Amino acid sequence: MLYEQQQPMIKGSGSRGGMMEEERLEIVDLSAMSLDSLPNPSLNLATICKLDLSNNNLQNIPESLTARLLNLVVLDVHSNQLRTLPNSIGCLFKLKVLNVAGNLIEYLPKTIENCRSLEEVNANFNKLIQLPENIGMELRNLKKLSVNSNKLLFLPRSTSHLTSLRVLDVRLNCLRSLPEDLENLVNLEILNISQNFQFLRSLPYSIGFLLSLVELDISYNKITSLPTSIGCLKKLQKLCVDGNPLMSPPPEVMDQGLYAVKGYLCQKMNSPSPSSSSGNNNNNESSSPSSRKKKSSWVGKLVKYGTFGGGETRSSEEREAFIIPDYKPIDGLASPRYMGMFSPRRLFSPRNYFTN
Missing domain, CATH: 3.80.10.10 (Ribonuclease Inhibitor)
Known part of the structure; x- marks a missing residue:
């Protein structure tokens, strides 16, 4: 388990004395740990800017967890057993990179449309x-x-x-x-x-x-x-x-x-x-008049x-x-590990x- 502390992000308070507020953002790496479920977090989820849960055996991500990742910029959950993503992913307004490759997902949640920073x-x-x-x-x-x-x-x-x-x-x-x-x-x-x-x-x-x-x-x-x-x-x-x-x-x-x-x-x-x-x-490009008109335009x-x-x-x-x-x-x-789903003839033509 790897936790990295990023450089402090300074925010101005707007006060006359120029008071500043420091918010420390963290990188949390829980990749390749054979996790079937997520452990209880030992830090404030709002301080995480990158969360790597890749190469585990996760079948779901709790709605309550995702909803609290308010400052998340990168979410990497590739190579798990996920069949769905939580609807609360729509709360990640700062999310820029989403990697869900190598799972079993049939539909992306409609709420992903709210992640307008993607x-x-x-x-x-x-x-x-x-x-x-x-x-x-x-x-x-x-x-x-x-x-x-x-x-x-x-x-x-x-x-x-x-x-x-x-x-x-x-x-x-x-x-x-x-x-x-x-x-x-x-x-x-x-x-x-x-x-x-x-x-x-x-x-x-x-x-x-x-x-x-x-x-x-x-x-x-x-x-x-x-x-x-x-x-x-x-x-x-x-x-x-x-x-x-x-x-x-x-x-x-x-x-x-x-x-x-x-x-x-x-x-x-x-x-x-x-x-x-x-x-x-x-x-x-058929020879019908309507097609020729469309082509001319x-x-x-x-x-x-x-x-x-x-x-x-x-x-x-x-x-x-x-x-x-x-x-x-x-x-x-x-x-x-998912490359075996396709024959060499298809992938290496x-x-x-x-x-x-």
Whole structure:
């Protein structure tokens, strides 16, 4: 058991004499102690800023305990046997980091929406079926959301309101689709939707309006066509499409690297034709008048914001910069003892990256 005392946090009393009040915050480490239940605390819970209960055998966290952790900033309970989180987690108004990876959780409590200081949530390797419906409307400071290796069928529509989000990792789920209005994720840099296997068959056209996107991994799905809007992602440096039955762009274009792919898609967007969209029902670009109207409106937006990047002139060195680095997962925080839930073929499949 480790208790660490942080530097005193000084608060002004506002009095004329400049009276100051010192509040000493503690780090409490109870990790890897084979705990089945939590011991009675020997200190004031309101003085704890970080609580590590990871790698134990906890099946629940008392509501009364969580409600008194008023100054908690980091809560780490990964690799336990938790099936639920206490509803009183909504009392943790200062909480910034929540790690619940490697448990048996099916639902996050709706009260988590009250934790408006949250910047990072790691819920990998659980049994999540869905996320709270209004999670995106409330957690406006969230920068990283990792929910890989769960059973999610969809992401709530409010996800597109997470305007501070930089990393979204939803690989190894059962996603059928993504929210349509992804363009609101203006700070998103890394999007990993790989290994949803036979469930994910198309991408929304709005994916091309993620102006900050640097890495996109859609490998091991059932996607047959890339939306032409991807050709407008100026900052995109890595695109992984391995394991999809792609027909558009064709293989000979894919073999030339990311620059050629973006150029092909951009050209296709600039020169739409009824015949080019026939048979591509999975690309959300049907030949119906309503679809063509929707597509035209997107083209107007992309031109307005100057996001066309496929046709710009580049040096021969940039065009030839096509490498295949080793695959590196976004998040390695999940407990290694849960890796056995998946076969090596699924987790260690070779990746092909296109890079500028």
